[in-house]
Amino acid sequence: MRTYIDTNPQGYGFLIPFSEREATVVTAYPDLPHNRTKDPDLLFDLFYKQVCKDLAQDLRITDNFEVHGYIMGICNKAKAGNTYFVGNNFGAMMPAFGFGQFTSVLTGVYAAQDILGMGDYEALTKKLRHAYENSLVLRRAMEKLDNNKLDLIVQGLDSELIDKAFDNEGQFDIVKVISYLLRPFV
Ligand SMILES: Cc1cc2nc3c(=O)[nH]c(=O)nc-3n(C[C@H](O)[C@H](O)[C@H](O)COP(=O)(O)OP(=O)(O)OC[C@H]3O[C@@H](n4cnc5c(N)ncnc54)[C@H](O)[C@@H]3O)c2cc1C
Incomplete structure (x- = not known):
């Protein structure tokens, strides 16, 4: 896992292998007002290129999805x-x-x-x-x-x-x- 502050403001990115052939590459950063001007596709691309470079592998993307405005919190009463x-x-x-x-x-x-x-x-x-x-x-x-x-x-x-x-x-x-x-x- 790496933060890549420049690419994921206050966030992080990671690669988790599923098998010898497949892995998931994730970037995540908080959806705060000062981060909303950032382009998530561009940020992901920077991280993805860094992962390929670090692993010296030309990773092929087969599937992808994005989640925005995902609110986290906890209930007052269970x-x-x-x-x-x-x-x-x-x-x-x-x-x-x-x-x-x-x-x-x-x-x-x-x-x-x-x-x-x-x-x-x-x-x-x-x-x-x-x-x-x-x-x-x-x-x-x-x-x-x-x-x-x-x-x-x-x-x-x-x-x-x-x-x-x-x-x-x-x-x-x-x-x-x-x-x-x-x-x-x-
Ligand atoms: C992008 C993302 C990545 C995540 N990655 C991880 C991870 O790597 N590891 C981890 O532990 N957690 C991860 N989480 C969190 C985890 O997925 C959730 O905390 C967990 O799935 C919540 O379980 P749940 O049963 O409450 O809801 P859900 O898993 O969302 O299940 C709710 C189900 O109810 C269905 N549903 C909704 N409304 C209705 C309706 N009216 N009638 C019938 N069905 C309905 C939905 O379709 C859904 O299938 C991630 C979450 C997100 C968004």
Whole structure:
């Protein structure tokens, strides 16, 4: 993952391989008023060219899509009467990297547990709310990093640190890892 401050203002870009032949290349930056004059196609193109250069590969684009004006946030209350806010309606998408699938599944499980009388949805989702708040702090800290510092953090994600990222219930907590790595910079 790299920031490319000039190409992704307050954002980042990354390539994640799916297999030996396919990968996804992503750029993301906040949709703030001062960023709206930027041309997203041009920004992506700059990043894409940099990725091809870094990997010394002429990557062929087979599919692409863009998302604009995607609002992130979290609900004040996880449940209103008999209505459960789950997935994105809960606020599952984490501000740091925009990941929300795992949290979405968890909200579904917790809602089911509440319906079955096996727990309280508001209490069960408390740690997800906490993770969201931590992720927001991380996001703001990451926006201040330059390319080299962000590269250092990504390189720091070694296996030993990843092992430490599992909480007492065996759940992986990426926010915990990154916040540890960000400590020298905030
Ligand atoms: C561009 C982008 C990239 C992302 N990348 C990642 C990632 O790499 N990793 C990650 O963990 N998360 C990622 N996320 C976040 C993740 O996709 C969401 O947090 C998660 O999918 C939310 O799950 P959900 O079930 O709440 O909603 P969704 O996955 O959006 O599911 C809602 C479903 O309901 C359907 N629907 C809507 N209205 C109706 C209706 N009236 N009747 C019937 N059906 C309806 C929709 O078509 C959709 O299929 C990304 C999100 C975006 C936008």
